[in-house]
Amino acid sequence: MTEKTLRKGNEALAEGAIRAGVRFFAGYPITPQNEVPEYMSAHIADEGGAFVQAESELAAINMVYGAAATGTRAMTSSSSPGISLKQEGITYLASADLPCLIVNVMRGGPGLGSISGAQGDYFQATRGGGNGDYRVIVLAPNSVEELGNFPKLAFDLAEKYRMPAMILADGILGQMMESMAFNFDPVDPNKLGKFDWAVDIHKNGRAKANVFSYKGDNLIADVVERAKRYGLIEKTEARFEERNCENADVILVAYGLSSRACLEAVNHAKEQGLKVGLFRPITLWPFPEKQIAALAGHCKGILVAEMNAGQMIEDVRWAVNGRIPVRHYGRFGGIVPDPSEIKEELIKFANHAE
Amino acid sequence: MPRIEVDANRCKACYLCVSVCPKKCLGKSKTISKKGYFPAVQERPQDCIGCKMCYVMCPDVAITVLKD
Amino acid sequence: MQNDVIAPENLVYAKPKLMNDTPMHYCAGCSHGVVHKLVAEVIEEMGMADKAIGVSPVGCAVFAYRYLDIDWQEAAHGRAPAVATGIKRCWPDRLVFTYQGDGDLAAIGTAETLHMLNRGENIPIIFINNAIYGMTGGQMAPTTLIGQKTTTCPYGRDPKLNGYPLKITEMAAMLNGTCFVSRQSVENVASIRKAKRAIRKAFQSAMDGKGSSLVEIVSTCSSGWKLSPVKANEWLEEHMLEFYQKGDLKDTTGY
Structure with a gap:
């Protein structure tokens, strides 16, 4: 819990993410979300986290795919055309049942579109632009306060259901300033516990861990299991x-x-x-x-x-x-x-x- | 006496071991394996010097080098 | 296998412990198997079995996780260096390496590869260059030689139509982030032993925090080349090694 302070949307989001225990961020510059990586680059290392400015959106989401496999709370942020590029990594994260956070500070589209705020990516966010049967939890904040508080909610849900979560904001929300307060105490990632699915070797005598999305013989069973999980989420998590x-x-x-x-x-x-x-x-x-x-x-x-x-x-x-x-x-x-x-x-x- | 054993379950009959054996003591089996290959065999174990070259060369890690 | 009944003192050489009993899916004579064995031996010798995480590519080696008993994460085509970056930044004390083919590393993943190397991430890359897309059935690769026939350059690679084979290892050697860049091959016993030393050096440099490294292994694809395994090795010596010359292109490790 914090006092009310005046914050810019993107900065509230970034600070909220660090408070939510995010310890890995990879991103690539794109307007109107640049304050997110800028804030992360200045502050995430103070908490022992890592920031990487990737060579592309593709690389950024795939870094998140790697980081998420270690059980670290990992995220990336971008804006519409950049999210299009990230679809490859999002479907891999979904298929490997890895939690992570993807933030889309939407701009006008299609194509390069404009840099003003828009809501043109509803289809992309809720239907997925990646291949295969998968879903992504999508949270739509309507205030700077929600932008700051949703990263925690996103990770709690993403980890509960082992799937990617997305915060779908827009350029105006990202750029505007409002009075806001964080409604949760900072999360200590060390207290989240070890995830038994993380890539961590032979620890406690357990077998090696493989994180892979090529399912071969397991594909049908995996898709069926995931569909059941999605059904449960549809029943219980609508907000x-x-x-x-x-x-x-x-x-x-x-x-x-x-x-x-x-x-x-x-x-x-x-x-x-x-x-x-x-x-x-x-x-x-x-x-x-x-x-x-x-x-x-x-x-x-x-x-x-x-x-x-x-x-x-x-x-x-x-x-x-x-x-x-x-x-x-x-x-x-x-x-x-x-x-x-x-x-x-x-x-x-x-x-x-x- | 050194000798080798070829795991017929792993051998895919590429015969790279046959090609590198300095003593030419390896050859092709006359019998087909469960996998459908004619695996490599040590035809003349008495010539084997245990140099391990067949082991190093084998892409399927099918060879074990032993001495009795 | 009769390993169970072999007295340890009688055993001279056997499958490394990190390689399990699953027979590999590779075609007969495929270089992948040899390199898998070398990687397993090096990890064992370094005592890193509990701390090694491989990132496997898309391509024939996508199934590497089935054969080497370490932890693996499978990347999308070309993205292994990005995935490895994510893992390594979260867990700097692990041995995180990628294993990539020529299509993965030198075509679809060129950006991820060069930028990871240039950032100097403490990650070694094992790069299998067999000048062809093996898994998809023998199409032209970025490293296909001039004149070499593939299913998508059926009359031989013509620079006017297909451009030139990419010497990405030479590019890697120019990057400030790399500490060790080497080109090796596995077509004979002497080459295999040298290749193993290069892999060991690359893995060691990563654990010593010296930066990124790349070990190219000039390899065969007898199915894709439509040659017998023995002939493929001869073709490699005659043609591949003429263009892809072996040796250490860069070594600032000081080992």
Whole structure:
């Protein structure tokens, strides 16, 4: 627990990661996440950790693959095009059942895109750009405080389920400053205990450890086991925030930065007498599908607001299953929606939904 | 007396041992192994000088050098 | 095998303890087996069996973990030096080495290889150069010789179409981070003994914190070359060693 301090998003994330026990960081410069490796390079060694500026995103994620195999809390951070490059390592980490943290401070895309904040990587994060049947836990913070506190949550989940976790932020969240506090005591990695799966040789008489992703004969059993694990996570680990949803006619669904504008819009609309609410998925995978399905039982319509051309709306539609209208409001190319435009969209949709 | 043993389970009949033996005392077995190869055998153990060259050369680590 | 009944005093030479009983999947006469044996012998002789972690590549040696009883991590194609960097930075007291082929090291993993070496990570690389992609069925490698026929240069490697064979070991020797860069081969007993000494030196330099090292082993791929194992070794001596000349290209270890 700490006092409130004013911190930049990326720096809160980096400090939060060190407090969460991260002792290996590898990364490659890309805007708008550069403060993360910069902070790490200055501070991780003080805690006995290692920082490597890799020659590429590919090398960085594969260094994390190596470090994670030692049982060290290891992470990398990047922004959209860099995360595309990391997909190879992410699927290897998933196939080797290794925990780690990948941070995506999203920018506009596709391609080189822009350096402004965006939410265009929802598909990439939740569906995976790598090959094979795998999942990644995806956390979507909407404040600097959450950015600072989610690394701990990410590692607790990643280690519990032995899989990679991702924090999906965006350029604006990474760059903005807010008052924030850490809600956990610094983690001492030495007290996390030795992981029996780590590459550590013949210790205590146990057999050699192999970390490998070429499963050959074991592939089917491994994929089946992993699918079961994913099913358990979907049942038990969905996180979300509800505001004013109980009696709402229209509910906004938004995550990350756009949910901040949406909350403002909901508050304005309430003042005008509209019955509106906000539902914010905090985990994008597992997606809070059951909760959204329940909302569809009592509200008249759902408006999904994203800083992209329509990605999470597919998951919302899936959950709603055609029972009520679901519309999308998207601003992209580095534009953050203004609360007033969301409110107008909300009013339009509310009238239409009647 | 030095001699060698060839593990027929490991030998893949590349015969590199045959090619390096300075005393030419190795040859090809007349019988097929479980793996489907005609493994290397020591045809004339009496000529073996225990130089270990066959062991060093063997890519399948199928050779053990012994002395009785 | 009758090892169980052999009196220890009668045993002159046998499979290193670190090599298990799993027969290797390599083709008959493949150089990989010899180099695996050398690596096992060196680790045993250094007393590092409990502290060695190998990073295996994609390619024929992807299964190295099945044969050598040390800990292994399998890397994506070309990324072994990055994976090894991650391990070594977390555990500096372990003997962390990579084992890579020519496609892995000199094509898809060129960046990871040169940058790991240039950072001077205390990691040795064992580099198997057989001038061909063996596992995938004999395609042209970055190290395929001019005129050499492969399944993707069926009329022989033509520099106009395919560029030139890459002497990445010479490049490694130019890097400040490397302390030992050597090119060896395993086509005869004398060469194998020299190759072992080079591997030992590379492994020792890593544990002494002297920097990165690279030991290229000019190797055969009799299946890919479509030659018998004995003929493949002759071809290696005639053609490979003419272009890939053996010797220590750099040695600042002071051993």
